[in-house]
């Protein structure tokens with residue numbers, strides 16, 4: 001469990017520490033900007049100072065929405081547009097979301113929100129506990145795992161499936177309309193716009209499928225399973241290995257040996273290694289080094305949006321371009 005944190009803390013020396021500090025600072029700014037309590041304070045203090053109250057930023061009539069993670073937060077923010085104020089809790093690209101520990105500010109925001117989106121399936125039990133304890137009768141909750149008919153123990157990386165993303169966005173849209181029916185026409189237009197914007201990412205997935213379906217690939221964590229299915233890529237890494245990394249457990253020794261043999265060309269060549277940069281352990285680093293040594297292209301992916309200020313679809317699109325480039329490089333014999 002703690003092995004990942006140790007690596008994150010000691011892995012990159014001073015440069016990494018500076019980057020983390022900068023990210024932490026910008027994260028704090030984002031949080032202040034989005035925190036409903038803070039915003040009310042800012043609004044009332046500016047009203048006291050001046051007769052002109054700015055309406056451009058925040059109005060108290062905005063729906064207060066909290067997403068446990070920023071991939072869902074980006075999507076609901078694009079749907080809700082100017083009628084919502086969205087706070088995403090898990091946003092740090094340098095931390096492992098599987099290991100997130102909530103704080104009192106998270107609890108306060110979750111308790112007071114009109115609408116809460118959690119991933120479920122064990123990915124954010126901390127958030128489910130908080131909303132269960134507060135049991136706010138005026139709050140609507142979207143549990144994505146429940147929506148998709150999934151349960152704890154199932155692969156929780158639903159946002160890496162374009163089908164599940166579509167289903168979730170459709171539910172978010174209908175929830176917004178039911179919470180705030182006066183703005184139904186506005187949300188409908190936002191929904192149309194978001195679907196159009198997601199088109200590019202869906203098209204790239206189809207393109208990879210047409211070009212590379214059946215190609216053997218490997219991954220260090222189960223985050224890539226749904227996208228491998230969507231792109232038709234043949235993910236051959238041992239499931240025991242990738243599931244254990246996701247859960248913060250040690251993979252069975254046999255699965256480690258099998259993975260290493262796959263990278264060494266036994267049982268079929270691996271074309272690309274997909275490397276989860278947010279669930280790093282000594283074993284995944286070892287796998288990455290072995291792939292590099294064997295000339296296997298490595299594609300980095302992340303659990304949360306990276307960089308954290310871009311949209312869900314821009315982030316996904318850039319990961320898909322990296323994947324496509326790596327597959328192309330290998331196909332062209334590098």
Ligand SMILES: [Zn+2]
Pocket residue numbers: 098157221222223246279303
């Ligand atoms: Zn994961």
